Amino acid sequence: MAQQYTKKMIRDVFVQMLNEKPFDKITVKNIVNKCKINRKTFYYYYENLYSVLREIFESEIEDVIAQYNETQSWEESFIFAARFSLENKKAIYHVFNSIHREELERYLYTIAGNVMFRYVEDINKNIQASDRDKKIIASFYQSALTNMVLHWIADGMVEKPEIIIRRIGALFDGNISESLKRSKKLP
Template sequence: MSNRTKLQLEDAFKELLLEKTFHKITIKDLTDKCHISRMAFYYHFQDLYDLTEWILIEDARKALNEKKDYAHWKEGLSNIFEAVYINKPFILNVYHDISRDKIEKILFKLVHELIESVVEERSKDFLILNQQKDFIAHFYKYGFVGVMLDWIDSGMDEDYQMILDDLEMTVLGTIDLSIQNFTNKKK
C-alpha cells in the first residue's frame, strides 16, 4: 500500500508540473489530486524536495536496470537518457526551478555506478589499484554526465541516440587502454 501511495504521488506531481512550475505546487495540490490526506503525504516525504529527490532516484534506478557491464554499458546509458527524456517536463522543471545540483548529483551517482562496474569487469585480469580504477570511473563519469547536462540545459531537443553514438565512438576501446596504461606505468 505504501509504495502505491508514493507512486500515486509521483504521477500526480509529474502531472501538476505540466500545468505549473515547481514553486507554485503545494502539498494540498498533490493530496487533493491523489485523494489522500496531508498526513499520508508526510508519512512518506518531508516536503516536495524530498519527493523530487525520491522520484529522481527511483527513475534512475529503474532506468539502469542492471545494464552495468561492458556489453551493455551503452544500453544502460541509453536507458538513463530515455528516462530523462520521458520525464522531460519534470526534469526541466527541477533543473531550472529547483536546482541543477540535484539532477547532477543523481546523474553522477548513477553513471559512476555504471562506469565503475565496467572498469571493474574490464580490469579483472590486470594488476591495478582500486584508486586507479576509481580514477578512471570518475574521469568517464564527468565526461558522460557533462554531455548529458549540456543536452538537458539546451532543452533536450537533440536526438539522444545520436549523442550516444558519438559517445560510443569517442570511448571505443579507451577504457581498456586506460586500464592498460595504469598497469604499464613505471613506479
C-alpha cells in the same frame, strides 16, 4: 500494500505535474487534490515536495543498479539508466531550472558513476589495473557524461541523447581499455 500504493500515487502525480509546469508552481495542495488524499496523508509519507523528488531519483538509481547487465556496452547501460530523464523531459527541464537543481545533478552523477564504475570493472577483469587508476578512469568518464547531460538539458534537450551517447562511444571506443593497460606500466 496500501502505503506503497499511496506513495506511488503521490510520486506519479508529482512527476505528471512536473511534466506540465515548473517545480515552484507545484504545491502540496495540488498533489493532495489530484490524489484525493488529505494533507496529513501526504505529510505522513513525505516531509515536503523536495523529499518526493529525492525519493523519485533514489528509486530510479535503485532500478538502474538492479537492472545492470554486464553484457551491455556502457552506452547501452547509460541510455537505459537515463530512461527516466528521456521519458520525462519536461519534468527534468523544470527541475533543472528550479532551486532543486542539485538533486538532479546528484542523480545524474550517481547514474553515470554507477554505469562507468561497473563498466571499468568489467573491462579490467583481464587487465588488472590498479584500484587507484580504475577509480580515476571511471571518475573521469562519470564527470564527463554528467556534464554532457547537463549541457544537453540546458540546450533544451533537442538532439536525441541516444545519438550523442553512441557517438561518444564510437569516438572513444577502446580508450578505457587502453587507459587500464597503461596503468600497469605506471609506477
